[in-house]
Amino acid sequence: MASARRILLLSSSTVHGSAYLEYAATFIKDFLKKSDVKKILFVPYALKDHNDYTNKVRGPLKELGYAVEGIHEAPNAIEAIKSAEAIYIGGGNTFQLLKTLYDLNLIQPIQDRVLKDGIPYIGSSAGSNVATASINTTNDMPIVWPPTLTALGLVPFNINPHYIDFDPDSKHKGETREERLSQYHEIPGTPPVLGLREGAILHVEGNVAKIIGVFGAKLFKPGCEPKEYNVGDDVSFLL
């Protein structure tokens, strides 16, 4: 089943000094070409204003040659998923996003379309988080409470988007990202977490996974030293 999946998970929609999706444009085009996509179903649930968010995304994707439909514009969200050529779930608040996917009964339809039918799935930030095993490793504030933190499970591990290394000059005493992830891994049975730096992209085709994009990733596993993976590295062992 899982061998049909085609997934592109962006750490962030933007990197410093460039416009929305600019750094990712060629990666998105390359990825969607293979499935001959003309229209993308955009899921704006991670932010409050769905129209505004969809309009923001529409411009850059139109320039790449894709029409964009906001899922909230469709008469029926489940039917929109069932007929989508490709799905793009944008960033924002991960809790709000996952809660809305559960509230609207969209989990199973998305899983079916991606894992069985093999339509392309693109996620960015919160949209990458919800594609994984769970959102236990989001950076976001729990502004709402979804029924569970279990997510779409399109890949069997977790992601930490916007991964950032410890700044030795910082005077801030809040936990570092690495400390937070190591606290997660103190809990028995937790999956590996791929810390995607801003600009890093995880590309999955069936049972092959690779780091692409413009920056690398750091992998955290319970009881192990974190390990660096660079652009171009194969991380299929995570699948």
Place this chain on the structure above:
Amino acid sequence: MASARRILLLSSSTVHGSAYLEYAATFIKDFLKKSDVKKILFVPYALKDHNDYTNKVRGPLKELGYAVEGIHEAPNAIEAIKSAEAIYIGGGNTFQLLKTLYDLNLIQPIQDRVLKDGIPYIGSSAGSNVATASINTTNDMPIVWPPTLTALGLVPFNINPHYIDFDPDSKHKGETREERLSQYHEIPGTPPVLGLREGAILHVEGNVAKIIGVFGAKLFKPGCEPKEYNVGDDVSFLL
């Protein structure tokens, strides 16, 4: 009932360049003097290693003249709360802390001791978060799943500990703290959030609340511009 409460909520246990609780030492002594406290019941549930954490806290508090008992060392946690002279809940992971308080049925006993009996409550970071209406405005990762985000409600608003202003030089594209809090306030019915900068302390005596410590706070309310409060300012209107 609430007029009995005596509460000291620290944004953080430490500020840059000083040892554990060092910046807060005189505030803690002043606060506990009034209740003639000799022994503090320490709640280490926000971190995994309870012994290690309690030992870390014991030294600095012993220097201030207090004996420290770890709640996990007591034969019965509920009885330990019932007989405590003062409670100190330390920082770590807020989700783990709140889940453990629920798992061990300690919510009501702590509420009773603080709101009815008037014993002093000290919180730091996660321990300050759980003292408020809810932990919806924690900065922590949801590494475990408490039954609800509703917290002790010793005060009727929320806190964001380790509050940090936007750094205009940052290249990081993750949401700023202020953006995260404003996303929270887009949800109807959410309470005010007091962003306590590291070094800021909220001191509550009955129906009087004041900012003390070495740094100020920023107050966020739905539909309002954030407002600064400095050390010495009265914020009793929040109660």
